[in-house]
Amino acid sequence: MSKKEWPLWEIFIRSKAGLNHKHVGSLRAADAEMAVENGRDVYTRRSEGISIWAVESKDVYASDPTEADSLFEPSDSKVYRHPTFYDVPDGISHM
Amino acid sequence: MKDINISELERKFQEKIDKDIKIEPKDWMPDDYRQTLIRQISQHAHSEIVGMLPEGNWITRAPNLRRKAVLLAKVQDEAGHGLYLYSSVETLGANREETIDDLHSGKAKYSSIFNYPTVSWADMGAIGWLVDGAAIMNQVPLCRCSYGPYARAMVRVCKEESFHQRQGFEIMAQLAKGTPVQKEMAQDALNRFWWPSLMMFGPNDAESKHTAQSVKWKIKRHTNDELRQMFVDATVPQAELIGLTIPDKDLKFNEETGHYESGAINWDEFWEVVKGNGPCNKDRVDTRRKAKEDGMWVVEAANAYAEKRNRRKSA
Amino acid sequence: MSALFEYIIRLGDDSLILGHRMSEWCGHGPILEEDIAMTNIALDLVGQATSLLNYAGDVEGNGRDGDKLAFLRYDREYKNTLLVEQPNGDFGTTIMRQFLFDAYRKPLFEKLQNSADKQLSAIAEKSLKETKYHLKHSAEWVIRLGDGTEESHQRIQESLNTLWRYSSELFYTDEVDAELLSQGIITDIAEVRAEWEVTVKNVFEEATLHIPTNNWKQEGGRKGMHSENMGFILAELQYMQRAYPNMEW
Ligand SMILES: [Fe+2]
Ligand SMILES: [Fe+2]
Ligand SMILES: [Fe+2]
Numbered sequence: 308m309s310k311k312e313w314p315l316w317e318i319f320i321r322s323k324a325g326l327n328h329k330h331v332g333s334l335r336a337a338d339a340e341m342a343v344e345n346g347r348d349v350y351t352r353r354s355e356g357i358s359i360w361a362v363e364s365k366d367v368y369a370s371d372p373t374e375a376d377s378l379f380e381p382s383d384s385k386v387y388r389h390p391t392f393y394d395v396p397d398g399i400s401h402m
Numbered sequence: 403m404k405d406i407n408i409s410e411l412e413r414k415f416q417e418k419i420d421k422d423i424k425i426e427p428k429d430w431m432p433d434d435y436r437q438t439l440i441r442q443i444s445q446h447a448h449s450e451i452v453g454m455l456p457e458g459n460w461i462t463r464a465p466n467l468r469r470k471a472v473l474l475a476k477v478q479d480e481a482g483h484g485l486y487l488y489s490s491v492e493t494l495g496a497n498r499e500e501t502i503d504d505l506h507s508g509k510a511k512y513s514s515i516f517n518y519p520t521v522s523w524a525d526m527g528a529i530g531w532l533v534d535g536a537a538i539m540n541q542v543p544l545c546r547c548s549y550g551p552y553a554r555a556m557v558r559v560c561k562e563e564s565f566h567q568r569q570g571f572e573i574m575a576q577l578a579k580g581t582p583v584q585k586e587m588a589q590d591a592l593n594r595f596w597w598p599s600l601m602m603f604g605p606n607d608a609e610s611k612h613t614a615q616s617v618k619w620k621i622k623r624h625t626n627d628e629l630r631q632m633f634v635d636a637t638v639p640q641a642e643l644i645g646l647t648i649p650d651k652d653l654k655f656n657e658e659t660g661h662y663e664s665g666a667i668n669w670d671e672f673w674e675v676v677k678g679n680g681p682c683n684k685d686r687v688d689t690r691r692k693a694k695e696d697g698m699w700v701v702e703a704a705n706a707y708a709e710k711r712n713r714r715k716s717a
Numbered sequence: 718m719s720a721l722f723e724y725i726i727r728l729g730d731d732s733l734i735l736g737h738r739m740s741e742w743c744g745h746g747p748i749l750e751e752d753i754a755m756t757n758i759a760l761d762l763v764g765q766a767t768s769l770l771n772y773a774g775d776v777e778g779n780g781r782d783g784d785k786l787a788f789l790r791y792d793r794e795y796k797n798t799l800l801v802e803q804p805n806g807d808f809g810t811t812i813m814r815q816f817l818f819d820a821y822r823k824p825l826f827e828k829l830q831n832s833a834d835k836q837l838s839a840i841a842e843k844s845l846k847e848t849k850y851h852l853k854h855s856a857e858w859v860i861r862l863g864d865g866t867e868e869s870h871q872r873i874q875e876s877l878n879t880l881w882r883y884s885s886e887l888f889y890t891d892e893v894d895a896e897l898l899s900q901g902i903i904t905d906i907a908e909v910r911a912e913w914e915v916t917v918k919n920v921f922e923e924a925t926l927h928i929p930t931n932n933w934k935q936e937g938g939r940k941g942m943h944s945e946n947m948g949f950i951l952a953e954l955q956y957m958q959r960a961y962p963n964m965e966w
Binding site for chain 2: 737743745750757764770783784787808861862866872953956958961964965
Binding site: 335349353 | 426428429430475478479482485486489490492497498499554555558562698701702704705707708711
C-alpha cells in the first residue's frame with residue numbers, strides 16, 4: 308500500500324431489520340471506524356440502512372469464476388434441495 | 403495454441419454479452435473491453451467530481467435556506483456518484499488515485515459542460531434541468547450495461563438523479579413566473595446552457611469512433627444522435643410550459659416524424675472546449691488538483707495513525 | 718426583545734454560520750469520502766439553523782421567518798460565537814473548530830432536551846442525534862491528526878493554539894441566560910462546561926496535544942460584536958437577498 312492512499316473496503320448494508328447485509332460497493336478509509344462512517348455517509352444518504360459491515364477488500368477471498376462449473380453445477384442436480392421437488396396433496400396449503 | 407484459446411474465449415465472451423449475461427470483475431474479458439470501460443467509467447467519475455464545482459460556487463450564495471440545503475444535498479450526491487464510479491473502475495484493476503492523477507495532468511477528459519462558468523443563480527436551475535436531464539438520458543441505458551459493477555453503480559446513480567433534474571426545473575419555473583428580472587435571468591441561463599447541453603451527447607454518429615464496438619459490447623445501447631434527439635424531444639415542451647424560449651431559431655417540430663429538428667451545433671466550439679480552451683478548463687482542473695495536494699498530509703496522517711494503532715494492538 | 722428570542726437566535730446563528738463555513742468545503746475536501754462527510758455536517762447545521770430561526774421568528778411574532786432572519790439582518794444582529802466564524806484554514810483547523818464546538822453542543826442539547834419550552838426541547842432532541850455523530854467524527858480526526866505524522870501533529874497543535882482563545886465564549890452568559898434559567902427553559906451552563914472540559918482533556922490526551930497555556934480570551938459575537946470575517950460571510954450569504962430584494966426563489 309502506498310502512503311498516499313487509504314486501503315479499499317467493501318461495504319455491506321442491512322437495509323432493514325430481518326434482512327441480510329448486502330454488498331453495496333466499496334470506498335477508501337484509513338481504519339475500520341472511518342470505513343463504517345464513510346459507509347454511512349456514502350451509501351445511506353437516503354436512509355438506505357440500519358447496519359453496516361466494512362471488510363477490507365484484501366481480506367475477501369473470492370471463488371474463481373473459471374471454477375464456477377465445478378463449484379456450482381453439482382448443486383444444479385440436487386433438485387431435492389428445493390421444495391418444489393416434492394408433491395404435496397391438494398388441500399394442504401401452508402407447507 | 404494460445405491464439406486459439408484467446409479467440410475461443412472471445413467467442414464465449416461475446417456469446418455471454420449477446421445473451422445479456424453480465425460480465426463480472428473476475429471473469430475473462432478482452433483487453434480492449436477492459437480498457438474501454440476503464441476509460442469510460444473514469445471519465446464519467448471525473449465528470450461527477452468536476453461537476454461539483456460550477457454548482458458548488460453558489461452554495462454560500464443560495465437565496466434561501468431551502469435552496470441552500472437542496473443544493474448542498476445535490477452537489478454532495480455528485481460526490482457520491484463519483485465515488486460509486488471510482489469503485490467500479492477499481493474492480494477492473496485500475497487504481498483510483500492514478501486515474502485521478504490523469505485528470506489532474508490533463509490526460510483524462512471529463513464532460514466539457516463543466517468548463518462553462520456559473521454566473522447567476524439561474525444557472526443552478528439550468529444545470530439541474532438541462533445538464534442533469536441530459537445526464538439521465540445518457541445514464542438510464544447504462545443501467546443495462548454489460549459490465550455488472552458499472553450497471554449496478556448506474557442504477558444507484560439514476561435513482562438519485564431524478565431529484566436533481568426536478569430541483570433544477572423547479573428553480574427555473576419559479577424564476578420564469580417571477581419578476582421580469584428573474585425571468586430574464588432564467589432565459590439568459592437557458593441561452594448559455596442549451597447548446598453545451600446538446601454537445602454533452604458527444605459528436606455526431608458519423609464522427610464518433612467508439613460507438614460501433616461499444617454497442618456490440620453492450621456498453622452503449624444508443625448512439626449519440628439518438629440520445630440527443632430524445633433529450634430535445636423531452637425538453638422543448640418543458641421550456642414552453644414555463645414560458646422560456648429555446649435559443650435555436652431553426653428549431654421546428656416535424657409532424658411526420660413526431661420529432662423536433664434542431665439547428666446546427668457548433669462543433670468547433672465543442673472541440674476547442676474538449677482540447678482545454680473552454681472558459682473554465684484550467685480553473686476546474688487546478689481546483690481539483692489543489693484539493694488533492696492540500697489533502698495529502700491528511701491522508702498520510704490517517705495512514706500513520708492506523709499503522710501505529712495496529713502496532714500497539716499487536717504489541 | 719424577549720430573552721427566549723435572543724437565546725434561540727444565538728443557537729440558530731451558531732448553526733447557520735458554522736454550516737456556512739462547512740459548506741465552503743463542498744467540492745474541495747481532502748479526499749472524496751471526507752468531502753461527503755463534511756457536507757453531511759453542513760447539511761445538519763443548515764437544517765438546525767432552519768428550525769431554530771423559524772422558531773425564533775415565531776417567538777418574536779413580527780412576521781419574520783427563518784429566511785428573513787438568516788438573510789436580512791445587519792451584522793450586529795447576528796449572535797453567533799466568534800469561534801464559528803473563523804476561517805476554515807487547513808483541514809485540521811476546520812476539524813479543531815468543529816471539535817471544540819461539538820464538545821460543547823452535545824452536552825448543551827442533552828440538557829435542552831429537558832427544557833420547559835416544548836419546541837426548544839424537540840429541536841434539541843433531533844439536533845442531539847446529529848451532534849453526537851459530529852462529535853464522534855471530529856474527535857476521531859483530532860486524534861488521527863494529533864497522533865498521526867509529525868507534520869499533522871504540528872499543524873493541528875497550531876490550529877488548537879489559534880482557536881483556543883475563542884473557546885471560552887461558548888460558555889458566555891448574561892441576563893438572557895439568567896432569565897431563562899429561572900424559568901426552567903435552560904440549565905446552568907457550568908454543567909455543560911464541566912462536560913466539555915472532560916471531553917476536551919481526554920481527546921487531547923489521546924491525540925498527544927497540549928492545551929495552550931495562553932488563556933487570553935476573545936469574545937464579542939454573543940453581543941453582536943464580530944470579527945472582520947463576518948462581513949465577508951454576510952456578503953456571500955446575503956448576496957441574492959440584497960441584490961434582488963423582495964423576490965421569491
Ligand atoms: Fe451525478
Ligand atoms: Fe452523471
Ligand atoms: Fe446529478
